[in-house]
Amino acid sequence: MSVQVAGVLAERGDRALGDRCPLERTLGLVGNRTALLLIREAFYGATRFDQLWQRVGVTEAVAAQRLRGLVAAGVLEKQPYQEPGQRTRHEYVLTPAGHDLTPVVLGLLQWGAIHAPDDGGVAMTHVGCGAEVRAAVRCAAGHDVAESEVLVATRK
């Protein structure tokens, strides 16, 4: 059981659609290990360069490179801040576009917790009611949507 596809996606046969195919560019922006781990840490609340590279466990060089990419992609932005007695520095905070990745990061965390048991799985709960939190697929009318009820079409 899969989603339903329409338009170019359905008509292409068995050919690739090249680099304008859905996900191609997106994965170029956020679809690598370090970028997703940095986004995870941003979700956890890390903002300073030091925190980010140390918690992710990559070198400063790689962190700097990926952070530049994420800023360019509009996922993070650099904001100046100043602690008393310290000089002005910059912190990396999630933009609205970055926050829109919540279902993705949360979905991956949830998937790992269930299906990759060695992954130091996490438990996520709703602070308000204590119930388990999960990424779900819904429609704007409020229905829970099964995978087979999704129609994917190319935009004009």
Add this chain to the structure above:
Amino acid sequence: MSVQVAGVLAERGDRALGDRCPLERTLGLVGNRTALLLIREAFYGATRFDQLWQRVGVTEAVAAQRLRGLVAAGVLEKQPYQEPGQRTRHEYVLTPAGHDLTPVVLGLLQWGAIHAPDDGGVAMTHVGCGAEVRAAVRCAAGHDVAESEVLVATRK
């Protein structure tokens, strides 16, 4: 505004947690370009080896390698099938674990459609009611959950 963290995640300070940190292993399994594109095609309904590598636009060698990984990770499984007058072959179908990646793939498709306009963005609608489909964060009690209302804790 970020999620709330508890337990080891909150106490670790600015150290990395190594390869048992949430997402590390998960991203090793499904967190690379080709794997995610193959999962996308599986969502779209492709099952045969030829379809998969051609639609993704990758060589047979790379596709075979990643498909082995996805089968080993339990995301896909090989099932024998036979078309009349043809010999027995194998197709790759999503396992329940693979289907559990729906919010992730759908979330990435949705993010790309909004924030990466050159990504050949797609429109996703609910077949039942025609409303737009989106990945959302909910709790088991049925509440919509804001990012700041999520408590992430390490499992024991």
Add this chain to the structure above:
DNA sequence: GATCTGGCTATGGATAACGCAAGTCAGACC
């Protein structure tokens, strides 16, 4: 038995991602 086809495997080489180590730079503090 020879051929063909879908589904792979094998080899070699390019590019990208990463780790390690060292260096730069700006401003607070002495």
Add this chain to the structure above:
DNA sequence: GGTCTGACTTGCGTTATCCATAGCCAGATC
């Protein structure tokens, strides 16, 4: 002016990922 620290940058070697090409194998067809 000199030192220190957080935030990077630079250079180099290694590993992972990818492409291109070629070859293998099983079974249906001829």
